[in-house]
Amino acid sequence: MNAFLPLARSTTYSPAWFVPFDDYARRVRTVGVEIQLDRFEDGGWLPLDNRAVRTPSAAMAFPGLGRRSEPRTALPERHRARFAAPGYQPLYPADGEPFSAALTGVEFLVYPYDDTHPPAETTVPRLVRLLPSVSFPYPPGLRTVHGVVLDASTRTPIANALVEARGQANYDDPTPWHERTLSDATGAFRLALRWAGEKAGEDAVEETFRLQASERPGRTGELVVQLPQDTERPHVIEIREQ
Known part of the structure; x- marks a missing residue:
């Protein structure tokens, strides 16, 4: 144009x-x-x-x-x-x-x-x-994890933090995937996990996802989530100086 x-x-x-x-x-x-x-x-x-x-x-x-x-x-x-x-x-x-x-x-x-x-x-x-925000209308049955992003020192919610997860879509033929969302004014987030996480083996049931939250460069936090056992549990990601 x-x-x-x-x-x-x-x-x-x-x-x-x-x-x-x-x-x-x-x-x-x-x-x-x-x-x-x-x-x-x-x-x-x-x-x-x-x-x-x-x-x-x-x-x-x-x-x-x-x-x-x-x-x-x-x-x-x-x-x-x-x-x-x-x-x-x-x-x-x-x-x-x-x-x-x-x-x-x-x-x-x-x-x-x-x-x-x-x-x-x-x-x-x-x-x-x-x-996608916390209120995003994900399709029924889509796997998501939810929780809150907090300051590790003050325990205050962090609004507009970037929450991400990365991985590989296929066990035999790995294809990179990337999901992300932003926390709302109360620090709450809800993140879709549409692809497979890390597995101990091809037939393993448990999948591991590594979530990272960022407020700005040098202010981040990480959390490991196990699915399906952690699906319904609210998660807390603590942001601290790196």
């Missing part, structure tokens, strides 16, 4: 393009996804009324944002986009970036422009992953 179009259609320029991605279903998802746009002003975030527009390529954009009558005298403005969808929580770090539970949106600068003065920066679509 072209972020800056010719003069006749320049009002369709958007300083940010987002592609919401359902991390559980492994597909792009725009239905039911809401984006709240905020502008940083006077030391705080001011909610805006701008509504995201769905493009034919399944991206979400804000056409006309940054358009000014005198762009050469205007400064770039700091914005953020916050995502919401029933049953999901947004993962704000981009792929390849360190995780931090403190992130509250995707931040970007909006550069001023008009029909004859293009913006100072070009934009590319940004993938935003949506992870």
Whole structure:
């Protein structure tokens, strides 16, 4: 897609393009996804009324944002986009970036422009992953584990912690798998385990899963879960400095 179009259609320029991605279903998802746009002003975030527009390529954009009558005298403005969808929580770090539970949106600068003065920066679509939340409607019978993420020292719940499990899908022909979720405001989490865990042997019944919770780099916790014996038991993952 072209972020800056010719003069006749320049009002369709958007300083940010987002592609919401359902991390559980492994597909792009725009239905039911809401984006709240905020502008940083006077030391705080001011909610805006701008509504995201769905493009034919399944991206979400804000056409006309940054358009000014005198762009050469205007400064770039700091914005953020916050995502919401029933049953999901947004993962704000981009792929390849360190995780931090403190992130509250995707931040970007909006550069001023008009029909004859293009913006100072070009934009590319940004993938935003949506992870299953505690309320995600998993199919009946799907294996999940649940519990809470706590600070190991203070025992206070940690919100928005990333909870993950990794493994190999097949005993004879191992294929990597990766499940993840985010804790809610109370520190609670619920994680799907759709594939096989580690086994002592091919015919073993018990499966071992290693869960890891992260608040930020250097602040993590781990927990070993045995299934099926630990299926119904609530689990506690303690976060501490590493």
